[in-house]
Amino acid sequence: MYATTTAPITRQAVAAALAEARRKAADSRRWLNAVNKASVELETQGWSFDGSTLVVSSRTTAGRRYTVTAAGCTCAAAGAGRACWHRAAYKLLLNAAALAAQSARKAAAQQAVDELFA
Numbered sequence: 001m002y003a004t005t006t007a008p009i010t011r012q013a014v015a016a017a018l019a020e021a022r023r024k025a026a027d028s029r030r031w032l033n034a035v036n037k038a039s040v041e042l043e044t045q046g047w048s049f050d051g052s053t054l055v056v057s058s059r060t061t062a063g064r065r066y067t068v069t070a071a072g073c074t075c076a077a078a079g080a081g082r083a084c085w086h087r088a089a090y091k092l093l094l095n096a097a098a099l100a101a102q103s104a105r106k107a108a109a110q111q112a113v114d115e116l117f118a
């Protein structure tokens with residue numbers, strides 16, 4: 001069996017998730033803006049993601065943090081039903097984690113084959 005531990009999210013996985021998100025959000029200007037803002041803010045803001053919960057620092061209010069889960073985001077925009085970059089960032093990280101895990105599985109499978117035929 002292959003290891004099923006969580007693979008670290010790599011920059012390549014984030015880039016791949018970002019490209020996919022931009023394609024999928026292409027028809028929604030608000031979500032496309034949110035995706036683009038998320039890609040910038042993830043580089044500059046403090047955040048933590050454990051695979052199911054994202055905690056991000058507010059861009060505008062020092063010391064304020066928002067929590068994002070599959071159920072939604074705690075910010076005012078999300079509360080008002082609007083697009084927010086926090087949820088876009090959450091989805092990006094979720095997809096990046098899945099892509100990173102997929103890459104790790106492929107690498108493990110290749111290593112097993114390499115060892116078998118070494």
Ligand SMILES: [Zn+2]
Nearest residue numbers: 073075084086
């Ligand atoms: Zn939000």
